[in-house]
Amino acid sequence: MYALQKRGKLLIWSVLILIVLYAGLAHAFTAQAEEQVKVNLSVPIHYWNSVDPVEGYEISLKWYGDGWIPWDGQPSNIDGNITYNDLMPGYPYRLMIMKNGYYQYDEFFYLTSSRTIPVTLIPMTEPHDLSFMDEDMTAGQLSGYLEWTAPDISEGAYTHFGVYFVDKEDQIIGTIVHEAGKDEHDSYRVFDTLLIDMPIPAGAQKLRVYKYTEGDPSSLRATPAETYIWDLPTALPQKITMIDNDPAPGEINGTVYWDPADGDTGDSEYVLLRTYYSDVTPEEMEIVGSVPSGQYSYPIRESFYEYPRLYYIALSKNGYMSNLVAPVAISDNISEQPGLSGEVDPEITAPGNPVFTDLDSAANQIGGTLSWTYPEYRDNFEVYFLNVNNQVVGSLISAYFDFFSGYGSGTDSFFYSVRIPDHTPIPAGATHLGVYMKNIYVEGEFPELSKPAVVPINDLIPPKSQNADLAALTTDPAITLTPSFSSSVKDYTATVSSSVYSIKVSAKAADAHATVVINGAVVPSEKTVEVNLVQGQNPIPIIVTAEDGMTTKNYNLLIIKNAPLSADTQLGSLTLGGGFSLTPGFSRNEPNYTTEVSSVTTSITVTAAVYDSRSRVRINNSAESVSVTEVVYLNGSVTPVTITVKAQDGTIGTYSILVKRPVLAIGSGSGAFNGSRLEGISSGTTVDALLSRLTLPSGITAKVTDRATGATIGKEALIDSSMKLVLLDGIGSTVSAYEVKLLGDMIREATGAQPGSKLQFGQLIQFITSPNKTDLTGDGQFNAADVRKVLLELAPVK
Numbered sequence: 001m002y003a004l005q006k007r008g009k010l011l012i013w014s015v016l017i018l019i020v021l022y023a024g025l026a027h028a029f030t031a032q033a034e035e036q037v038k039v040n041l042s043v044p045i046h047y048w049n050s051v052d053p054v055e056g057y058e059i060s061l062k063w064y065g066d067g068w069i070p071w072d073g074q075p076s077n078i079d080g081n082i083t084y085n086d087l088m089p090g091y092p093y094r095l096m097i098m099k100n101g102y103y104q105y106d107e108f109f110y111l112t113s114s115r116t117i118p119v120t121l122i123p124m125t126e127p128h129d130l131s132f133m134d135e136d137m138t139a140g141q142l143s144g145y146l147e148w149t150a151p152d153i154s155e156g157a158y159t160h161f162g163v164y165f166v167d168k169e170d171q172i173i174g175t176i177v178h179e180a181g182k183d184e185h186d187s188y189r190v191f192d193t194l195l196i197d198m199p200i201p202a203g204a205q206k207l208r209v210y211k212y213t214e215g216d217p218s219s220l221r222a223t224p225a226e227t228y229i230w231d232l233p234t235a236l237p238q239k240i241t242m243i244d245n246d247p248a249p250g251e252i253n254g255t256v257y258w259d260p261a262d263g264d265t266g267d268s269e270y271v272l273l274r275t276y277y278s279d280v281t282p283e284e285m286e287i288v289g290s291v292p293s294g295q296y297s298y299p300i301r302e303s304f305y306e307y308p309r310l311y312y313i314a315l316s317k318n319g320y321m322s323n324l325v326a327p328v329a330i331s332d333n334i335s336e337q338p339g340l341s342g343e344v345d346p347e348i349t350a351p352g353n354p355v356f357t358d359l360d361s362a363a364n365q366i367g368g369t370l371s372w373t374y375p376e377y378r379d380n381f382e383v384y385f386l387n388v389n390n391q392v393v394g395s396l397i398s399a400y401f402d403f404f405s406g407y408g409s410g411t412d413s414f415f416y417s418v419r420i421p422d423h424t425p426i427p428a429g430a431t432h433l434g435v436y437m438k439n440i441y442v443e444g445e446f447p448e449l450s451k452p453a454v455v456p457i458n459d460l461i462p463p464k465s466q467n468a469d470l471a472a473l474t475t476d477p478a479i480t481l482t483p484s485f486s487s488s489v490k491d492y493t494a495t496v497s498s499s500v501y502s503i504k505v506s507a508k509a510a511d512a513h514a515t516v517v518i519n520g521a522v523v524p525s526e527k528t529v530e531v532n533l534v535q536g537q538n539p540i541p542i543i544v545t546a547e548d549g550m551t552t553k554n555y556n557l558l559i560i561k562n563a564p565l566s567a568d569t570q571l572g573s574l575t576l577g578g579g580f581s582l583t584p585g586f587s588r589n590e591p592n593y594t595t596e597v598s599s600v601t602t603s604i605t606v607t608a609a610v611y612d613s614r615s616r617v618r619i620n621n622s623a624e625s626v627s628v629t630e631v632v633y634l635n636g637s638v639t640p641v642t643i644t645v646k647a648q649d650g651t652i653g654t655y656s657i658l659v660k661r662p663v664l665a666i667g668s669g670s671g672a673f674n675g676s677r678l679e680g681i682s683s684g685t686t687v688d689a690l691l692s693r694l695t696l697p698s699g700i701t702a703k704v705t706d707r708a709t710g711a712t713i714g715k716e717a718l719i720d721s722s723m724k725l726v727l728l729d730g731i732g733s734t735v736s737a738y739e740v741k742l743l744g745d746m747i748r749e750a751t752g753a754q755p756g757s758k759l760q761f762g763q764l765i766q767f768i769t770s771p772n773k774t775d776l777t778g779d780g781q782f783n784a785a786d787v788r789k790v791l792l793e794l795a796p797v798k
Helices: 009-022 025-032 687-692 743-751 761-768 784-794
Strands: 039-047 057-065 067-070 076-078 081-087 091-099 102-111 119-121 128-132 141-149 160-166 172-181 190-199 206-213 216-228 238-244 251-259 269-275 286-292 297-303 310-317 320-328 330-333 352-356 365-374 380-386 392-400 414-425 432-437 453-456 470-476 491-496 502-509 515-518 521-523 528-532 536-545 552-561 571-576 592-596 603-610 616-619 627-633 638-646 652-660 672-674 677-681 701-706 723-728 734-742
Touching: 039 057, 039 091, 057 081, 091 119, 102 119, 128 206, 172 190, 238 320, 238 330, 238 414, 251 310, 251 330, 269 297, 286 297, 352 432, 352 453, 365 380, 365 432, 380 414, 392 414, 470 536, 470 552, 502 515, 502 536, 502 552, 521 528, 571 638, 571 652, 603 616, 603 638, 603 652, 616 627, 627 638, 677 743, 687 701, 734 743, 743 761, 761 784
Parallel strands: 039 119, 128 216, 491 552, 592 652, 677 734
Antiparallel strands: 039 081, 057 067, 057 091, 076 081, 091 102, 128 141, 141 190, 160 172, 160 206, 206 216, 238 251, 251 297, 269 286, 269 310, 310 320, 330 392, 352 365, 365 414, 380 392, 380 432, 432 453, 470 502, 502 528, 515 521, 515 536, 536 552, 571 603, 603 627, 616 638, 638 652, 672 677, 701 723, 723 734
């Protein structure tokens, strides 16, 4: 493969004219003009970086028939959009635009269907025609000639040109690539500079010329001179082959195949081009079609008399087609040809160094790459099946080249190769392949062939497979492998419960001829091996040996058998805070305990920890853990505490503590102690009445204080919820305190009744059915006495 380099267009097209004439296009145009469907050409024209109307230019269109002929149709011109109607498709055209005596646009193209060609006119005061072709075979850097046409230096005050890398948003990346001073002696010239090993910055997509005044960074201005960057080793498709399925000589109905270019980022396209002559730029070639990245083939179909057209593949990204193209070697299947296409001339130099290796695994048919060398560049070789006497027993391929792949083993020898399709049958008696060089046709003369370069076919027994992959790995009972099975992954783990005592392992080889060894036992593919499991790790090696007996691949399955689940529901410790003790003393085997606290104690702290760290404990409704500390609030004379232990296997064990407390007594119906609150005090109760109804433990006195300030409340004051009941010891120190909750406030909170409102019957029902209802009379339960007390509050709530 090689990259086409842009040349002078006049020379290119003078040669192209000869080719077109040689192909008989002028005659075809004359004979078929009336039968073809006409096409249109639209040419919208605008100035670069300007919205000014396009005026004062001359536009002309020529087509190639019997020489370059001006198109005699008159185009329409609507606001700078030039339209040519009723053009003939399939022929070369030349579009030229002049202004002020200069060609501002002069391009050649094939017109195969109606199309639009936008034209941007570049003012002569701007650089233009920037071109660059990478000749550096190292990825990520550029080397080659950078050219652009300088503007008329009499225009503008700038002094220098600078070339920069820019990204897709035309933002400069990195430092200046090349700097050139404006030449004060030439008014119009081509800048030509050599870049060597220039690294491509990340994100760079184009090279662009800027102009500026030396010493004034703010004067930097972009110009229309730009070119897309194509990195040579990464811009070319790889391993291009073409296979023709039509056995008739001169008839091609086949497919071009290739591997993606290294620079294919997944959002690219591949463009198939063709031309009659190689010495043209990619822009001047005919576009046959394009395919998106991920599709690496394209059909070709054509008939030809002497030579097929030349085909190339180019990478296209972001709307830019590469100026680096990869040529396609055209292979014409000539298997229907009865024998040699010409006479052998012993004086013609024969090809040399033929090499062929059959890659087709079936007997009596071949497929692979046939290569050879030739001391000179030639563009046509033919391949035949030969017998042991080098006599032709079958035609195979006529190969056409517009390139050579490199230098062969001989001095100054060029290297050629062609793809022989898989499943090509070997004719009876064929023992060799013969490669002939075919001389260029001379008008009216029979073609001549060289003597053949001969290589044995060697259709031997197919090589034994080197495939040592597994296609599947399964177990019985089925277990989950981590990671999921893939032939490319070698190591797996799985976990089974303690109740699994053995497991059957089965492995299927990807190649039916491979050998599988599981845990030391050779087994047919997909058969099982039973492996006994012990507690802990159970490594099971699986070795696959390919058919060749040499290639092996080791897979490893590690099965971890869990220990039996613990059923332990015992506590390791159980303690009480505040200096309180258990009766009897704690023992793991004793589930029931009691403890006694003073009458002024409102809560007790309980701490429990499991004996087996795999178990979990909770106290009453606490969260589960290996150790729990919970504050239990006391209510009434006996408060039960439940400690639940859950074993690893789900077994439940229960411990209990009964907390006994001599509670404060209050006159029947006056209210009830509930933890740290004295609830259900009727409206209108005085401090003196409340204190007189208390029965206090020995040595304990009581008073009522303001909850916020702590000030003692007088005995004649009415009790409200801003107060609290305080118990004092013999020296006047506080031993406990209880918030006072009026019955009226409790009703208001439960029913939403407002101060001053009448309590309705529905609200009464709402209160007595509330989940938050509690003992109001001191008998330890909510019953009829409590309902009666609520009814007494039917007076407006104060």
